[in-house]
Amino acid sequence: MGIYVITGGTTGIGAQVRKQLTEAGNEVFNIDYKDGDVCADLSTKEGRQKAIDAVKEKYPDGIDGLICNAGVGPTAPAAKIFALNFFASEQIAEGLRDLLKKKQGACVVTSSNSITNQSVRMDWVDMISNVMDEDRIMEYAKDIPPQLQPSAYSSSKRALARWVRRISPSWAYDGLRINAVAPGNTTTPMTQGLTDAQMDAALLIPIPTRYGRREFLDAEEIANGIVFLVSKKASGVNGIVMFVDGGIDALMRSEQV
Numbered sequence: 001m002g003i004y005v006i007t008g009g010t011t012g013i014g015a016q017v018r019k020q021l022t023e024a025g026n027e028v029f030n031i032d033y034k035d036g037d038v039c040a041d042l043s044t045k046e047g048r049q050k051a052i053d054a055v056k057e058k059y060p061d062g063i064d065g066l067i068c069n070a071g072v073g074p075t076a077p078a079a080k081i082f083a084l085n086f087f088a089s090e091q092i093a094e095g096l097r098d099l100l101k102k103k104q105g106a107c108v109v110t111s112s113n114s115i116t117n118q119s120v121r122m123d124w125v126d127m128i129s130n131v132m133d134e135d136r137i138m139e140y141a142k143d144i145p146p147q148l149q150p151s152a153y154s155s156s157k158r159a160l161a162r163w164v165r166r167i168s169p170s171w172a173y174d175g176l177r178i179n180a181v182a183p184g185n186t187t188t189p190m191t192q193g194l195t196d197a198q199m200d201a202a203l204l205i206p207i208p209t210r211y212g213r214r215e216f217l218d219a220e221e222i223a224n225g226i227v228f229l230v231s232k233k234a235s236g237v238n239g240i241v242m243f244v245d246g247g248i249d250a251l252m253r254s255e256q257v
C-alpha cells in the first residue's frame with residue numbers, strides 16, 4: 001500500500017488518522033515531539049529541518065501522502081500558535097513536496113472551523129500569509145496578550161486555509177493535490193483542559209446534525225475526512241477547505257458558498 005507521513009500523529013485526531021491508515025495496510029511515519037518516529041519540536045525551524053531530513057533519509061523514493069496536523073489550541077501563547085499552526089505546516093509541506101512529487105501524492109492540513117468566526121483578525125491573517133516573515137511575526141506575537149489567544153488561533157488557521165487555496169494551483173501543475181480539513185470542536189487532549197467558561201463558550205452553538213445537541217465531535221469523524229482527502233478516492237479534489245463540524249459553518253454562514 002502507500003507511505004504516509006503525518007505531523008502530530010501521537011494523540012487526538014492525528015492518532016485516529018494513523019490508526020485508520022495503518023489498519024488499511026499503509027506505512028505511516030509520525031513526526032511529533034512526543035513518541036514520534038522522529039521526535040521534533042515543529043514550533044522551531046531546527047525541529048522542522050530535523051523532521052524533513054529524517055523523512056528524506058527514510059523515504060528517498062517518495063511518499064504517497066502527507067498530513068500536516070500538529071497544532072496547539074487557543075490556550076497556548078500566540079507566538080507558539082503562529083509558529084506551529086501556520087509555519088510548521090507550511091514549511092513541512094514545502095519541504096516534503098519533492099517527495100510527494102515522486103509519487104504524485106497528496107497533502108492535507110488540519111485547519112479549524114473557527115476560521116469563519118468573528119474572532120479572526122484579518123490584519124493578522126494578512127501578516128502571516130502575505131508577509132510570511134516568521135522572525136518578524138514572532139517578535140510581534142510576543143506582545144499579544146493572553147485574552148487574544150483565541151484570535152491568534154483562529155487567525156493562524158485562517159492563514160493556513162488561505163495558503164492552501166493560494167498554492168493549490170501550483171501544486172496541481174506538478175500533479176499534486178493539497179486540501180484542508182476544518183474541524184469543529186472535537187474531543188481530544190487539546191480540548192480536555194478547558195475551564196467551565198471555555199467549555200460553555202465552545203458549546204454555544206449546538207451541532208445541527210446532532211439535532212442541536214451540545215457536544216463535541218469524535219476524533220474519528222475528523223480522521224474520516226482527512227483520510228478521504230489524502231486518498232486516491234479524492235483524486236478530483238484540490239484546494240478545498242472541507243468543514244467537518246456537523247454543519248455549524250453552514251448554520252452560521254448559509255449564504256456563503
Ligand SMILES: NC(=O)c1ccc[n+]([C@@H]2O[C@H](COP(=O)([O-])OP(=O)(O)OC[C@H]3O[C@@H](n4cnc5c(N)ncnc54)[C@H](O)[C@@H]3O)[C@@H](O)[C@H]2O)c1
Nearest residue numbers: 008010011012013032033041042070071112185186188190
Ligand atoms: N480538538 C479540536 O476541537 C480541534 C478543532 C479544530 C482544529 N483542531 C486541530 O486539529 C489538530 C490536532 O489537534 P488535536 O485536537 O488532535 O489535539 P492533540 O493535542 O491531541 O494533538 C496535537 C498533536 O500535535 C503534537 N504536537 C503538539 N505540539 C507539537 C510540537 N511543538 N511539535 C511537534 N508536535 C507537536 C502533539 O504531541 C499531538 O500529537 C491541531 O492542528 C488542532 O489545532 C482541533
